[in-house]
Amino acid sequence: MEKWRTSRRLLSYSSKNLFDRQAYPNFENSNYLSGSGFTYHFGRICKPFKPVLHHKQNLPTYVYTLRDCINCLRSPLERFNGNTCRVQHRYFGSMATKTQRNPMFATINSDDISHFKEILGEKNVIQDEERLLTANTDWMGKYKGSSKLLLQPRSTEEVSQILKYCNSRCLAVVPQGGNTGLVGGSVPVFDEVIINLGSMNNIISFDKVSGILVCEAGCILENLVSFLDNEGFIMPLDLGAKGSCQIGGNVSTNAGGLRLVRYGSLHGNVLGLEAVLANGTMLDILGTLRKDNTGYDLKHLFIGSEGSLGIVTKVSILTPPKLSSVNLAFLACKDYFSCQNLLLEAKRKLGEILSAFEFLDGHSMDLVLNHLEGARNPLPPSMHKFYVLIETTGSDESYDKEKLEAFLLRSMEGGLISDGVLAQDINQASSFWRIREGIAEALTKAGAVYKYDLSLPVDKMYDLVEEMRIRLGPAAKVVGFGHIGDGNLHLNISIPQYDDAILAQIEPFVYEWTSKHRGSISAEHGLGLMKANKIYYSKSPETVQVMASIKKMLDPNRILNPYKVIPPSLIF
Numbered sequence: 001m002e003k004w005r006t007s008r009r010l011l012s013y014s015s016k017n018l019f020d021r022q023a024y025p026n027f028e029n030s031n032y033l034s035g036s037g038f039t040y041h042f043g044r045i046c047k048p049f050k051p052v053l054h055h056k057q058n059l060p061t062y063v064y065t066l067r068d069c070i071n072c073l074r075s076p077l078e079r080f081n082g083n084t085c086r087v088q089h090r091y092f093g094s095m096a097t098k099t100q101r102n103p104m105f106a107t108i109n110s111d112d113i114s115h116f117k118e119i120l121g122e123k124n125v126i127q128d129e130e131r132l133l134t135a136n137t138d139w140m141g142k143y144k145g146s147s148k149l150l151l152q153p154r155s156t157e158e159v160s161q162i163l164k165y166c167n168s169r170c171l172a173v174v175p176q177g178g179n180t181g182l183v184g185g186s187v188p189v190f191d192e193v194i195i196n197l198g199s200m201n202n203i204i205s206f207d208k209v210s211g212i213l214v215c216e217a218g219c220i221l222e223n224l225v226s227f228l229d230n231e232g233f234i235m236p237l238d239l240g241a242k243g244s245c246q247i248g249g250n251v252s253t254n255a256g257g258l259r260l261v262r263y264g265s266l267h268g269n270v271l272g273l274e275a276v277l278a279n280g281t282m283l284d285i286l287g288t289l290r291k292d293n294t295g296y297d298l299k300h301l302f303i304g305s306e307g308s309l310g311i312v313t314k315v316s317i318l319t320p321p322k323l324s325s326v327n328l329a330f331l332a333c334k335d336y337f338s339c340q341n342l343l344l345e346a347k348r349k350l351g352e353i354l355s356a357f358e359f360l361d362g363h364s365m366d367l368v369l370n371h372l373e374g375a376r377n378p379l380p381p382s383m384h385k386f387y388v389l390i391e392t393t394g395s396d397e398s399y400d401k402e403k404l405e406a407f408l409l410r411s412m413e414g415g416l417i418s419d420g421v422l423a424q425d426i427n428q429a430s431s432f433w434r435i436r437e438g439i440a441e442a443l444t445k446a447g448a449v450y451k452y453d454l455s456l457p458v459d460k461m462y463d464l465v466e467e468m469r470i471r472l473g474p475a476a477k478v479v480g481f482g483h484i485g486d487g488n489l490h491l492n493i494s495i496p497q498y499d500d501a502i503l504a505q506i507e508p509f510v511y512e513w514t515s516k517h518r519g520s521i522s523a524e525h526g527l528g529l530m531k532a533n534k535i536y537y538s539k540s541p542e543t544v545q546v547m548a549s550i551k552k553m554l555d556p557n558r559i560l561n562p563y564k565v566i567p568p569s570l571i572f
């Protein structure tokens with residue numbers, strides 16, 4: 001096979017909108033909250049004693065008390081401190097916890113509707129069933145709420161008025177952007193009012209000298225990409241969902257994506273933001289400075305807190321200049337060890353021009369080929385176990401190409417790569433990216449899927465996939481792919497339909513494994529509803545207590561995105 005044909009310069013390319021809701025049927029099966037019934041303490045096994053109903057009973061959270069814990073040896077007497085359960089939160093890692101609607105929240109009445117119509121105008125107060133069905137359902141069709149109301153504010157002032165009113169009435173709300181999240185964070189759990197930011201989609205300013213873009217939260221990522229492309233700049237983040245996701249949602253979930261290896265996370269790229277607090281206060285921290293050490297940097301509270309502390313309405317982002325030479329290689333590796341070594345070498349040898357380093361296993365490739373129309377393996381049919389995409393972005397066409405080709409040749413001679421091709425044009429590059437970016441879509445088409453988004457030491461990452469495969473046997477397809485360059489594994493388990501018995505084999509094992517290796521149970525997707533109760537696998541009780549205190553201070557009535565991020569029993 002002709003290995004490294006001369007590559008033509010790739011200009012900017014963007015993949016198809018993979019997350020277009022229209023393209024996907026909804027799946028009806030959704031018993032996402034059932035747990036395994038085991039008791040865990042930070043991912044370590046504790047012996048179940050007896051389940052008790054949580055004493056602050058709005059929520060029937062079953063608390064498995066701890067006794068003879070082989071790891072922590074804490075006395076079960078610590079369970080209660082007067083009326084306050086002091087340590088219960090430590091013990092419900094993956095146990096059966098079923099969230100119930102908190103009765104402290106009011107339900108919408110006709111006066112509320114009239115009030116919202118006064119603030120927003122008739123057409124921005126949506127009660128239409130079809131629109132609500134879409135907004136109540138997440139992209140995977142896995143999480144479904146039953147909200148009766150969707151509001152579409154057009155300005156920060158309107159968001160402020162909505163929240164002020166909801167807070168006074170104790171009406172729970174869920175902020176929603178493009179609704180492309182994967183942890184049930186952007187849809188209601190019950191009847192929360194949906195606040196959709198999609199109408200706030202103006203670009204406010206762009207400064208070519210500094211590369212700082214200021215825009216409203218509802219701007220679709222791909223529109224920002226196109227706008228910046230005309231100005232000779234790029235967004236520092238790139239996601240498969242770019243055609244639908246909105247920047248406010250990206251910031252609120254601290255979305256990572258394909259370019260993080262080069263440009264870093266949104267905690268670094270977001271220079272400022274505007275957010276509306278639960279009581280309607282408009283918080284203007286929309287700075288455009290690279291350096292500002294005047295007190296606490298509060299913007300970081302809103303980056304990645306999934307709308308639980310405030311609703312992000314505007315953002316200011318540092319954007320890198322668009323460089324003229326982009327190359328993309330699609331490679332095969334014989335084993336995971338070679339992928340790791342290739343990453344190490346790529347960092348060393350490609351240095352400043354490396355802009356993406358992604359991997360997928362052969363099982364992910366099979367899924368894509370079986371379920372994505374028109375997808376084709378760019379390499380000749382062979383049983384490759386692993387594939388890697390390496391993208392370089394630089395400013396000197398011949399130097400960059402030479403550098404990449406020399407690197408690929410050396411890696412091939414050294415046995416790190418077993419086969420590979422370089423994209424010859426934008427279309428080819430898009431088709432390569434389509435394979436990597438299309439895995440999530442292929443999984444959704446294949447049936448039910450359990451998703452885990454983990455940060456792990458790179459050398460350990462794939463052991464988990466293999467262990468899971470052995471654990472589940474032929475009943476499930478276990479696939480591993482992701483941002484190996486950032487130590488982020490996407491472990492997905494695909495089965496024909498959701499099955500509690502299989503889930504019990506996966507959880508809490510997967511969280512325990514991650515905790516044991518000092519990883520994170522959410523690398524980039526957030527905790528949402530799916531993992532609010534699992535937070536202790538990655539954070540200490542003291543840390544979660546501080547988070548809960550911040551939540552209670554900023555949102556005393558807990559109206560913002562309830563039941564998500566922090567274990568409900570800690571804050572209600």
Ligand SMILES: O=C(O)CC[C@@H](O)C(=O)O
Pocket residue numbers: 182240257436437439440451452453482490491492
């Ligand atoms: O579906 C997933 O598990 C990952 C989705 C997304 O974060 C990706 O990197 O493709």
Ligand SMILES: [Zn+2]
Pocket residue numbers: 257482483490524
């Ligand atoms: Zn990802």
